[in-house]
Amino acid sequence: MFLLPVLVSLGLLFLGTVQETNSFVLNDPPPKGALRVASFNIRRFGRTVMSRPATVANIVRIIHRYDVVFVMETRDASMESVRQLRVALGETQWNYTASVPVGRTTYKEQYVYWYRPDMVKLLHAHLYDDTPDDFNRDPYIAQFQYWSQAAASEVKVTFVGAHLKPDDVVKEMEALPNAIASAKRVFPDSEGIVTMGDFNADCNYMNGAERSTATVLNTPSKYNSYLNDFVDTTVAHDTNCAYDRLVFTAQGRSEVKVANVKVFDFEKGMGLSFDAAYNVSDHYPVEFTLE
Secondary structure, three states: OOOOOOOOOOOOOOOOOOOOOOOEEOOOOOOOOOEEEEEEEEEEEOHHHHOOHHHHHHHHHHHOOOOEEEEEEEOOOOOHHHHHHHHHHOOOOOEEEEOOOEOOOOOOEEEEEEEOOOOEEEEEEEEOOOOOOOOOOOOEEEEEEEEEOOOOEEEEEEEEEEEOOHHHHHHHHHHHHHHHHHHHHHOOOOOEEEEEEEOOOOOOOOOHHHHOOOHHHHOOOOOEEEOOOOOOOEOOOOOOOOOEEEEEEEOOOOOOOEEEEEEEOHHHHOOOOHHHHHHHOOEOOEEEEEO
8 A cells, every 4th residue: 555654734724715825935845744736837848948057956946845746838848858857856756747748739838747756656647638629738637646644544636737828718717627527537536636737817818807707716615716816926026917826626525635825936935036036937836735
């Protein structure tokens, strides 16, 4: 049986509560004693990024804060840069599962779930079967098993990772419930579904009126939406946009508990110059714990 050590209990964020925060994590990593997870759009990650040692070192520092990281915008069909990053992270400490390049146009990217095998077990991963063709980049769905301190047992959780197309955000946002429903059908034994990623759900791409009617952001009876519209997930100093989002859907016995949802401002938290931070990405990671 796959087992992870029982860790020290932390406070729980109970289901049914919508977490509204605009606070930032600075130097302190997510608390130990729970599974530490992040969603991170690393801008145009590939061989060019891996050729910059200082940037690679900063990416490694960021990823090391967590146990599972969903990464968007990997652009290297050869996967050479992904293999190089695994070496930089520590081949014995980290593994990954990656999608094929996705996208309707010549612009394509890959989704990657990075994870620590001593903390989680990857059970399965696949691209969402987008038969209606609602998404430019089909969400990447993965089921993991981990030790839940809240349940005092091993539980399974499903992640639905997505990078929504800016020009089609409203349509793709309304298609997310279909992807979540598919994840429920494929993994009926999961105790919860976490949908996360760069939804481009703010500023020029999605206005307040459009957000107010988005199902996954406004139906707390089905979807717990974390992070409000006032949270800035962008690195640029002249923007204030809540592009990146996190949504939780209960399933089964609802043993999965989401807590400590925040944005990691790595420019301040790691003491970087703006240029050094922007070389990493134009987005901050959204981080949280599963307890």
